[in-house]
Amino acid sequence: MIKKVLQYIVLGLAVYAAIVMLVINFYKDDPQAMIWQDREAxxxxxxxxxxxxQDISINDVLETLGSPDLTYVKKQPEKMLQIVYYRTQLVKPDGITTQDECTGLLFEDGKLILWGPAASVAYEKAL
Structure with a gap:
């Protein structure tokens, strides 16, 4: 009797472990469905x-992080600069996402070239 109960417990744990491994390996996070604290993290x-x-394109970032909170574009004759901002830290809980609550990712012709505070500075200096 005890042997049969132990077999069921082991079987149940094995099934549970298999389900957990499948979810971890195959479930893709959807930033759009996350609450704001989880999305920031x-x-x-x-x-x-x-x-x-790394060779990262704007499409790679959009696929992983979803729509940016803020985005700006400067088109020049020889190149196009685009900066996208994703919220990474809450400053003021007012329901409005501002640039100081975000981290910028700067793309030149669709390829990531800078991120963080340096990205905002470089974008502002570009003509």
Whole structure:
């Protein structure tokens, strides 16, 4: 009797572990469906993992992080600069997302070139 109960417990734990592994490996986070605190943390984690030698396009970022909170574009004859802002830290709980609550990602012709405070400075200096 005890042996059969232990078999069911082990079987139940194995099924539970299999379901957890499937969810972890195959469930894609959807930033649009997250509450704002989780979305901020998700955005922050993603941006902090960026490395200068990565080849990341605007489409890669949009696919992972979803729609940006703020976006601006400057089109020049030889290139197009686009900066997108994702909220990463709450400053004032007023329901309005402002630039100081966000981290900027600067794209030149669709490729990520800078992020963080340097991205905003470079975008502002561009003609």
């Amino acid at each position: 998700f955005n922050n984690r993603y941006i902090n993992k960026l490395k200068p030698d």
